[in-house]
Amino acid sequence: MKTITAKELESLLNEGKTLNIIDVRETDEVANGKIPGAVNIPLGLIEFRMNELDKSKEYIMVCRSGARSGRASQFLDSYGFNVTNMTGGMLAWEGKQE
Template sequence: MREMSCPQVTIRELKQKLFAYDDVQIVDVREIDEYREGHIEGATLIPLGILPYRLEEVDRNKEVVLVCRSGNRSSQACELLRERGFYNVRSLQGGLSSWTA
């Protein structure tokens, strides 16, 4: 298995972007039950397993920040999107666990 090389965004950077109303799409790649337990307001839920089938919901014109619980699945989602031509994609460092801490 090859090493994931997804660029990351820190919690602080993302909060600054949201506060400034930057053009950012947050895509939560966790499962629906995890999402219901808590998520970043305004995030689009697209579980990792079905992401390849819902690419039309990811906006190529925005910076895309991928979120999961700890950063593993979001890094996988980032690689998948980059392989399909999405280049302005980053993973939230530490995932939702860090966001809520």
């Protein structure tokens, strides 16, 4: 599984890179703040909403600590998606939140 650190992701965003970030936390967790531009698809809904994703794009998966996003990454990878897990999750995120 490919991984990226919170710092590396923050640097890419600060450089103005357009990234596809999926936050797999529950809706109430995301309400407390998420990475700007991240789309919330709770882990339990990934299987049902993966038809909304494009296999030609790269997705960066985020959760609170990195465990749920790791499971989401493995699941989507098994279906041929290009996914990267942000290690440490939002606990490691020091950048802007919306």
